[in-house]
Amino acid sequence: MTQLARAGSANRSEDDVHEGRRHDLAVAALHTWSEYGYSQVSVRNVARRTRFSHGMVHYYFQSKDALVAECVRIIRDSQIFSAGEGKVGDITSYSQLVADTICESFRKNRRLHRIRFDLRNQSQFEPALRVYADEIEEAYTAAKDAVRERYESLGWTFDPPFELLAAQVDALRERAVRAELLGEDLEDVVRTMHDDLLQVLPKNP
Amino acid sequence: MTQLARAGSANRSEDDVHEGRRHDLAVAALHTWSEYGYSQVSVRNVARRTRFSHGMVHYYFQSKDALVAECVRIIRDSQIFSAGEGKVGDITSYSQLVADTICESFRKNRRLHRIRFDLRNQSQFEPALRVYADEIEEAYTAAKDAVRERYESLGWTFDPPFELLAAQVDALRERAVRAELLGEDLEDVVRTMHDDLLQVLPKNP
Amino acid sequence: MTQLARAGSANRSEDDVHEGRRHDLAVAALHTWSEYGYSQVSVRNVARRTRFSHGMVHYYFQSKDALVAECVRIIRDSQIFSAGEGKVGDITSYSQLVADTICESFRKNRRLHRIRFDLRNQSQFEPALRVYADEIEEAYTAAKDAVRERYESLGWTFDPPFELLAAQVDALRERAVRAELLGEDLEDVVRTMHDDLLQVLPKNP
Amino acid sequence: MTQLARAGSANRSEDDVHEGRRHDLAVAALHTWSEYGYSQVSVRNVARRTRFSHGMVHYYFQSKDALVAECVRIIRDSQIFSAGEGKVGDITSYSQLVADTICESFRKNRRLHRIRFDLRNQSQFEPALRVYADEIEEAYTAAKDAVRERYESLGWTFDPPFELLAAQVDALRERAVRAELLGEDLEDVVRTMHDDLLQVLPKNP
DNA sequence: CATGAATGAGTTTTCATTCAT
C-alpha cells in the first residue's frame, strides 16, 4: 500500500465524516422545517439544534440555499411515496394494498410530507425553490406511474384519468398532515385517510 | 340641513376616505402577498408598493397583524367561492353550471385563492394565523353547503361523501393556481380545470 | 358697546377657553407623568388621556417641550411646599406644626412631588429641562426661607446649617414618594414620614 | 502540557477575550448612561461610542436588558459604597475617616453614583428595572451596616436612628452628583460634601 | 379651532453572510 493510497483512503474516510456531518446538519434542518415551517429554517435555528456553531453550518453549506437543497435531496431519496408494492390478484384487493401502504408510509414519513407541501407552496413565490420542488415531484411521478401501470395490468382503465385520482390522493395526504399538525390524534388521522382512500380508489366492477 | 347634520355628513365622508385608504393599503398588501408570499408581506414592502411611507401603514394599521386581518376580511367578503348560482333542471346541467361558475370565479379571484392556499399553509406553523385561516374556511363551508344541498334537492346522493368531492375540487383549484404561477397560460389553465371538473362532478345516471 | 368692544370681549372669553384647554391638557400630561414617568410623556400618550387628538396638543403647545414647560408652571404655582403656616409659641410645637403641614401637603401633592423628583433627575441629562427644574427649585427656596426665618425668630440657630436640614427633609419626601409608588400604604408612608420629621426637626433645648 | 490542556487554556483565553469585550461594551454603556441618562442608553447609541456596529452589541448581549443587567453588575461589584475602612480609636476621628473615605470613593465613582440615582428613579416607573435597583440597594445596605456596627462598637447609639443618618448621607451624595453635573468644580463639590458630612456625622459628646 | 394624514428618524431585534484565527 503506497503513501498515496493511504492518503487516498484517509481522505475517503474524512470525506465520509464530512458527508456524515452534512447529512446530520440537513436532518436537523428537516426537523426545524417540519416543526416550525420554512420561514424558521434559519442557519442559526438549525445550528441551535446541533452541537455545532452556526459558522459550521456555513462551513458545510455555502449558503442557506445549499442547506435547503440537501434537505430536498434527502426527501427525494427517502421513498416517501412508496405504495402498492406486493402481489395481489384483483383490483379491489390491490386498492386495499395501496391504501395500506400509503397509510403506512404516511405514518412513517408524515414529517417529510409536511415539508414537501410547505416547499411546494413556498416554491410558488421563491423561484429558487422551484428546482427543488420539481425534483421531488419527479420522484413522486415515478412512484405514481408504478401504481398506474399495476392497475392497468390488472385491467383497470382510468376514467376520469389517473392524474385526477392521484391529485385526490395527494390532497388526502395534505389534509391528513394538516389535521395532525392541528392536534388531531395520529391514529384517528390515519384511520380517516385509510377510509377515504378506500372510497376513492378503484374497485372491482 | 342643520350644522350638525352637515358635520355628521362630513365625518361620514371623512370616515369613508379613511376606510378607503385602509382598504387600498390592504389591497396593496394582497398584491404583495399574492406575488411574493406571506413572508414578504412586511410593512415596508407593502408601503413600497404605494406612494406612502411605512409610517403611514402603521398609521392605518396598529400592527402588521391588523393588516393581515384586514386582508383576510377582504378575501372572506369577496365571494371567491361562489358557485352554482342559477337555475337548472337536471344533475348533469347543474354540474355544468357549477363548473362554469367555479371557473369564472377562479378567473376573477385566482390571486385571492393563491393567498388563501398560502395562508392555510402558513397557519400550520404560525398559530396566530389560524383564526384567519378558519374565518375563510367558514365562508368556504357555507358556499359548499349551498352546492351540496342543491345537488341533493336534485336527487343526487353522494357516495363517496360530498366532503371528498369538495376536497378534490379544491385540490383542482390549488393545482390551477400553481400552474398559472409557474407560467402556464391562464386560458389553458382554466380550460383544463373546467374539463377536470366535468369529469369529477356528478352526472345523470 | 361697540363692535370692537364686543369683539374684544369675545376674544377675552375665547382666550379663557384657550387657556382652559391648555391647562386641561397640561393636567393630563401631569397625570401621565406621575404614573408612567417622563419618558412616557409623549404627545400621543397625553392626548389619549383626553378627548382630543394628538394634533390638538400640538395646536396648543408648539412642541413637547412647551407642554412640559406648562406642567412645570402648574407645579410651581401649586404651593406644594407650603409648610409651617400658623402661629405657635415655642420651637417644639412649631416643629410639630411644620411636620403636620409638610405631611398634609405631601398627602395632597405627592404626585406633583413625584414629578418634581423625576424632573430634577432628568434635568441632569437634558439641559433643556434645567430651566424648569430651577423654576421649581426657586419656589422651594422661598418656602424654605419662610420656615427658616420663623425658626430664627423663635430663637433657634441652625448648626448644622439649615440647608442640611432642608436637604434631609426633602430626602424624606423623596423616600416617601418611592415607598408609595412601590406599593406601600399611603397612611403608613405618611405616618413614617411624620415620625421621621419629628426626630429631625429642632426641639426645645 | 497535553493537547487538551492547551486547548483548555486556549478556550480560557478566548473566554477572557469574550468577557473582556462584553465588559468593554458595558463600560461604554455606562459612559452613555452617566452622560445622557437611561433614556439614551440605546443599543445604537452605545455602539456609536465604540468602533463596532450595533449588531455587535447584540452579538454580546442578547437584549438591551442583558446590557443593562451587566451595567448593574459592574456597579454592584465596584465597591462604590466603601466607607470607614481603617482603625481609629474614637468616634470623632472615625467620623473623620468615614467622611474621608466617602469623599474619596465619591471622587472615583461619582459617575456610577449618578447612574445609581438615575436607575433608582427610573425603576419607580419601569418595574423591570426594580430588580436591578434592588441589587444595588442590597450592596449599599451591606456597606451601611458595616459602618453602623463600627459606630456602635465605639459606643455610639443612634438617635435619631441610623437609617435617617444614612439617608441624609446619601442625599448629600445625590446633591454632589447634581452639583458636578451642573458644572460646579469637582474639588469644590467634594470639599462641600466633606464639610457637610463632618457636620452630620456623630461626634464625641 | 381642531383634526388626522403623513413623514422620517428613532427604537429593539433577527439573520445571512463573511472572515480571521
Next chain:
DNA sequence: TATGAATGAAAACTCATTCAT
C-alpha cells in the same frame, strides 16, 4: 476543520413634528 467575531440589512413598531383642510 471549526469557531465565533463582526457586519449590515431588514423586520415591527413608536413618536415628534408638520401640514392641508
